[in-house]
Amino acid sequence: MKFKVVHNCINVFDLDKSMTFYEEALGMAEVRRITAEDGSFILVFIANENSEHQIELTWLRDKKEPYNLGDNEMHIGFRTDDYESAYAKHKEMGCICYENPSMGIYFIADPDGYWLEIIPTR
Template identity: 65%
Template sequence: MDFKFAHNNINVLDLDKSLRFYKEALGLVEVKRHVPEDGSFILVYLGDGRTPHMLELTWLRDRTEPYNLGENEFHIAFETENFDEAYKKHKEMGCICYENQDMGIYFINDPDNYWVEILPAGHM
């Protein structure tokens, strides 16, 4: 058997707010969308335009409370060639939630408080 990554999923409370955040903060754009006839949920797949990996946002019509993320010990990560510029943008957006200067990385949080790690290119 041979497996490859397809996408990661997170559930969001306000789909439009999340779409705006991921576009502004990370340049992610909608690649595809699935809406069932009954409208009970919406799946939106976001892509970076360079890799096949996608972030799936799931919106549930009947969900009204914020998601309980527990200790929020999981995250997704993005690397960028323009680390200093990204840092400045995220600082201006007010979404930096944690910095680790010793490791040369920082984290931003999205509207649902999911953490996103920002790495300089080649950091891995």
């Protein structure tokens, strides 16, 4: 039996704000959308042309306050072929939340506080 990772799911408080962030920061766009008939949830799958892997943004209508991510010990990694330009863009956006120059990586935080690791192509 073979398995292929196809997506990660994260819950988002403000779907429009999250979609705007992922488009601007990582060049991701909507691939498909599932909306509950009763409007209780919306699932938006986003990706970019550089990978088949998708992120599923899950919005829940009845969620009234931002998510508590606890210690936020998870992250999603993104490799870039232009690390310097990516760093400059994210610095300008004000979304860099942690830098590790000795490892040559940094992290950005999305509108809900999820960390996204930026890794140069080596």
